[in-house]
Amino acid sequence: xxxxxxxxxxAVAQGLIWGIMxxxxxxxxxxxxxxxxxxxxxxxxxxxxxVMMMLKGINPWxxxxxxxxxxxxxxxxxxxxHTSMGIPAILSGILTQLALYSINLKIMGKSNQAIxxxxxxLLVSLRNVKTGPFFKNSIVVGVIFCVxxxxxxxxFFGTELGCSLRxxxxxxxxxxxxxxxxxxxxxxxxxxxxxIVALSSALNAQYLGFADINMGRGAIVIGLAAVIIGGxxxxxxxxxxxxxxxxxxxxxxxxxxxxxxxxxxxFDSDLLKLLSAVVVAIFLAVPYWKQNYFAKAxxxxxxxxx
Amino acid sequence: xxxxxxxxxxxxxGTINEKTALDGLSLTLEDGDFVTVIGGNGAGKSSxxxxxxxxxxxDNGTIMIDDIDVTKMPEHKRATFLGRVFQDPMLGTAATMxxxxxxxxxxxxxxxxxxxxxxxxxERESYRELVATLGLGLEERLTTKVGLLSGGQRQxxxxxxxxxxxxxxxxxxxxxxxxxxxxxxxxxxxxxxxxNEHKLTTLMITHNMKDAIANGNRLIxxxxxxxxxxxxxEEKKNLQVTDLLKKFEEISGNDQMSxxxxxx
Numbered sequence: 150x151x152x153x154x155x156x157x158x159x160a161v162a163q164g165l166i167w168g169i170m171x172x173x174x175x176x177x178x179x180x181x182x183x184x185x186x187x188x189x190x191x192x193x194x195x196x197x198x199x200v201m202m203m204l205k206g207i208n209p210w211x212x213x214x215x216x217x218x219x220x221x222x223x224x225x226x227x228x229x230x231h232t233s234m235g236i237p238a239i240l241s242g243i244l245t246q247l248a249l250y251s252i253n254l255k256i257m258g259k260s261n262q263a264i265x266x267x268x269x270x271l272l273v274s275l276r277n278v279k280t281g282p283f284f285k286n287s288i289v290v291g292v293i294f295c296v297x298x299x300x301x302x303x304x305f306f307g308t309e310l311g312c313s314l315r316x317x318x319x320x321x322x323x324x325x326x327x328x329x330x331x332x333x334x335x336x337x338x339x340x341x342x343x344x345i346v347a348l349s350s351a352l353n354a355q356y357l358g359f360a361d362i363n364m365g366r367g368a369i370v371i372g373l374a375a376v377i378i379g380g381x382x383x384x385x386x387x388x389x390x391x392x393x394x395x396x397x398x399x400x401x402x403x404x405x406x407x408x409x410x411x412x413x414x415x416f417d418s419d420l421l422k423l424l425s426a427v428v429v430a431i432f433l434a435v436p437y438w439k440q441n442y443f444a445k446a447x448x449x450x451x452x453x454x455x
Numbered sequence: 456x457x458x459x460x461x462x463x464x465x466x467x468x469g470t471i472n473e474k475t476a477l478d479g480l481s482l483t484l485e486d487g488d489f490v491t492v493i494g495g496n497g498a499g500k501s502s503x504x505x506x507x508x509x510x511x512x513x514d515n516g517t518i519m520i521d522d523i524d525v526t527k528m529p530e531h532k533r534a535t536f537l538g539r540v541f542q543d544p545m546l547g548t549a550a551t552m553x554x555x556x557x558x559x560x561x562x563x564x565x566x567x568x569x570x571x572x573x574x575x576x577x578e579r580e581s582y583r584e585l586v587a588t589l590g591l592g593l594e595e596r597l598t599t600k601v602g603l604l605s606g607g608q609r610q611x612x613x614x615x616x617x618x619x620x621x622x623x624x625x626x627x628x629x630x631x632x633x634x635x636x637x638x639x640x641x642x643x644x645x646x647x648x649x650x651n652e653h654k655l656t657t658l659m660i661t662h663n664m665k666d667a668i669a670n671g672n673r674l675i676x677x678x679x680x681x682x683x684x685x686x687x688x689e690e691k692k693n694l695q696v697t698d699l700l701k702k703f704e705e706i707s708g709n710d711q712m713s714x715x716x717x718x719x
Contacts (some may be wrong), residue, residue: 305570309563312552312573316560319549326508326547327616328534328564 153413158278158288160409161402165291166273166352167371168401169298171379173345174372175397180306181318181338186242187227188346188372190249191220192365195347196354197256200264203355209272213351220347221340223249228336253362260362264355271355287356294352295398298345303391305341314338346372367422370429375401377432456656457484457624462506462516463680476502477513478680484624484656489671492660493699499680500660504626507658509533520623535565538617538655540610540630547613550602554593554612557601558582561616585615589645607638611645618649625650627659631666643670664696676702 170192177185195216202212223245230241254260266274273287283289305311316324317334324331346368354360379400380393387396408425412418464477476499484490494500506513509530517526520536541547548557559574559582579597587594589611593604601609610630617625627646631639647670650657661667667674674691676684676699684702686694 307573308570309568309573310570312556312560313563313568315552316549319551320546322541322546323549324560325530326534326537326539327560328531328566329560329568330529330531 150413153410156409156413157406159275160405162273162275162278162287162291162356163353164402164405165288165295165398166349166356166401167405168375168398169291169295169352170346170349170368171372171375171397171401172295172298172302172394173342173349174369175376175394176302176338176342176345178373178376179318180315181335181342183231183238183318183335183338184242185224185227185339185342186239186369187223187245187249187339187343188242189365189368190246190253191223191343191346192350192353192368193253193360193362194223194249194256194365195220195350196360196364197253197262198347199351200262200354200360201256201258203264203269203271204262209270209355213272213348216347216351217344220350221344223347224339224341224343225336227343228339231339232332232335250362257360257362261359263359266358271358273352273356274358275356291352294348295395298348299391299394299398302394306390310337367425370422370425371401371404374404374425374429374432377429378403381432381435456486456488456521457482457507458517458519459483459507460517460519462513462518464502464506464511464513475680477506479516480681481516482675482682484658487654487656488673489650489655489657490659490673490675491667491671492658492675492677493662493664493667494677495703498677500677501628502680503677504539504628504658504660507624508537508539508626536623538620538622538625540613540617540625540627542629542632544606544609544613544633547616548601548609551600553598554586554601554604555579555582555597557612558585558616558619561619564620585619586612589615605638607634607642610634610642614642614645614649618653618655621653621655623656625655625657627657629660629662632662646670664699668694668696668699678703 170188174185174188177183198219199209199212199216202215203209226248227241227245230236230244231238236244264271266276273290275287277285277287306315313324313329314334314337316327317329317331318338321331324334350365353364357364376397377400379396379398382400382403383392383396387393408421411421411424416424459480459482461479461481462477463475463479466472466474466476474497478499480499480503482503492500492503505511507518509525509528509532512527517524519525523536525533525536539547549560552560555574555578559578562578583594583597586597591608591611593599593608593612601612604612614630630646631642634642643666646659649655657671659671668691672691673685673687674694675682
């Protein structure tokens, strides 16, 4: 129990950073209705770009911005594969993700690049979770990033362009009939999403003190887990779009806290990914089961077209 | 206004599923024409509307709207000129967005969508009045998600969306077929009101021959991807359902008759 409490702040900080990543997943998975597997690659690309640039002595904010741009570029590629080349959504993501493995290696020059918090001005670090000045604290920085990000997205999805993006995900036929270029919108959505994932990746690499070629493996599952956990827990209370995004971030935090608890209970950490996959699979199945096995009574008196 | 010349479309060419949906069809509409389109299943009615809307490109022929060649224009660009209501009430609206948001989307058809607010306060007020004209009480539920509305309500909203930006051509693809008779009559009444009010050039597919005769100033009958009968003015007004049935038999033969034609 004591070890768990000791590890809790770290889990929260990590959860916040992955929560940002999950917001990116939310945009493709929920808003655009596009299961984008690019993120497994982007979740490394952002960190790789950021770490390499900082190692060259470039300002951390500039490095962060470049990481985001690199992520957006990855999203652009997936978008082009899907919309201009007619490749199915999932396969487009997998192709980009595979290509990114090589690109990530080339960016880093080897499979792992360390960056020390002592020598570089890192924005977040696991060293600054419990100690250090308030605005250097990784949890505080994580929360600030989340709030700003959610604010920007809330504004954007209320604009004409943002509304047309939501319509594209909801009903592409109707969107085209209303003059919306659905292909272009899918590309824009993928770029935004992967830009956010790369931001999370860059923060994650700083937090851990290294970028690693495997740091994005299974990212999509963790992202989905956060989206689903946040959705299930807060669906009844949070109706507003901004609150829904916060729910996703909180979902990420809950995910990491639970994982930490499981580890502290002595669970074999080799099995963690298996556990994640099983949990996500079950949560994805719940709406399907509800609809097919438990909704009979409801349907009888149900909605009628009038 | 609309000038369609010898358009053809064959689906799955060279396979056993080959189907000629449109066969060298030509059609010219005058400004303000309200044309009802009838024909059996597979006659090519929906294909005609889809060809006009640009859902897919035609194999041959040209489509001109107000002297603009739209034959190769992608669907979302052509939407600038067109208003569409589909047969399936689910197709015409974004279910997870509010009534007001759906209307705001439609208000920007053919315009550049930038980073201005997706819907303004003044707009929302004007939609309240607009929705009130439907007489369905929906003006009090402007922010309700469209997915929670009934099929008839959704079709009525879709109709408003299709005509909010005055379209050069309104395409109605059996838009009352999925509704119960009472609701269908109500939606059709609204359709007539809007079309007359704005003098919209309209193509309306229907399976109901009485509706086809009672509405519009011109009627065309299709079979095998061609227009086989075309009446307007006085001659159309004096048509009887039995006339249409006879016409149908004489041109395409008894075996072509579908159940729905008889039921009409």
